Amino acid sequence: MTDAPHAPKISQAEAEAAVRTLIQWAGDDPAREGLLETPARVARSYRELFAGYEVDPLQYLEKTFEEVGGYDELVVLKDIRFVSFCEHHMLPVVGKAHVAYLPTDRVVGISKLARVVRGFARRLQIQEKMTSEIAQAIQTVLKPQGVGVVIEAEHSCMTLRGVNVPGASLSTSCLLGVVRDDPRTREEFLRLVRG
Ligand SMILES: Nc1nc2c(ncn2[C@@H]2O[C@H](COP(=O)(O)OP(=O)(O)OP(=O)(O)O)[C@@H](O)[C@H]2O)c(=O)[nH]1
Ligand SMILES: [Zn+2]
16 A cells, blocks of 8 residues: 555665775775774664665554544644655655544544654655655545645755755645645644644
């Protein structure tokens, strides 16, 4: 359901060799003491930072609670901090996601919304796609009346290098169902997100 690419298996040793090549290419000596363990560390840290390829974020949403006492207003989880990586430069994208949905007859544990964000973030991404993937995942599994996702993030590929504009932040949104179509719900969502 999520389109995590299934790359062929690469061994730890191959990943470390690639890092050694990059160190050498950058102009340093991978055999000097301070860099000896670096390839292994980089590989381990990439494993952690790209752990999103090992999960199907839709599965996080499968366990739901139906005793909601007739609750039929927006559920909004704000300020979900995440680190992702731009697929163009493999540089960090650091930001916050705000995720909301209007339940039909069941809700999901709120930590699962943050898990979904993390699952999609810890991959090579572009922000627009990640925004849409999070919204579609919630729509597909929970089938709520509507979904809203807003993401604000800094892309180090443009704040630390290239055009070099520190502090510039990209905002994206994906609104589905009544959050998009019903002016009152849409307004409520945007008001809650803007705090
Ligand atoms: N739309 C979008 N663009 C992104 C995202 N992350 C990075 N980019 C942009 O992707 C573009 C890649 O452009 P290229 O011209 O191929 O790369 P480049 O030569 O390194 O460009 P500069 O960054 O301008 O030096 C850049 O404009 C980045 O700012 C994202 O999440 N969404
Ligand atoms: Zn980039």
